[in-house]
Amino acid sequence: MNNKEDVKKIIHPDWGKCELQDKNEIPVFKGDWGSLENRLYKHKHPRVPELRGEMTYQYHLQDGYVFFHMFKYMLTSRPTDRVWRRANIYLSAISETAMGAQSPDSMIMDYKWHDQGLVVAVKLNHSKVAEYSIGVQYDGSNNDVGEHEKWGPILYAEF
Structure with a gap:
């Protein structure tokens, strides 16, 4: 992500202005x-x-940072007998800092489970809560949604 418009696409829009986490400052996950x-x-x-x-994910607190890891996904398609390679999956988190990640624009829509590693890490705030959300842009004829609609609910990791 090189410009501010690109970054807005991977940070949940309800969070407004936030301090973006510098990837170079994140400790190595141990x-x-x-x-x-x-x-x-x-x-x-x-x-x-x-x-x-459906997406499987984990989160873990280490050295004052919350690491989120989305590692498998399954997407349906329409018509149901077609296999598409065009969806995007997003993972976004915020606490003291915010960070987001997105998959390539080629996630498989075929009712089967696939590996996909998205990782974000944010510095934990004084309330010891991190918010996170997962979003999907299915792409295709009449499948697209707006920037806000692609996101699921905001979830909470408390430590």
Whole structure:
């Protein structure tokens, strides 16, 4: 992401102005993702009921930073007998700082599980709560949504 408009697309719009986390200041993740609890997020397209997705993710507090890791996804398609490679998945978090990441514009929509590693890390604030959200842009004929509509609800990680 090189310019401010690109960054706005990967930060949840409800957060307004926020201090973006510099990737060069994040400590190296020392944990073991395999030992952390897996969580499941379910996404629904706001207008097209047959378009939905599921993502597995984890989060972990280390050295004052909350690391979020989205590692698998499944997206449906329409018509249901077609395989598309055009969706985007977004992961965004905020606490004292904010950070977002997005997948390539080629996520597979085929009702099967696929690997996809998105990681963001934010500095934890004094209230010890980080907000995060996952978004999906399904792309395709009449599938696109606005910047706000692609996001799921804001979720909370409390420490």
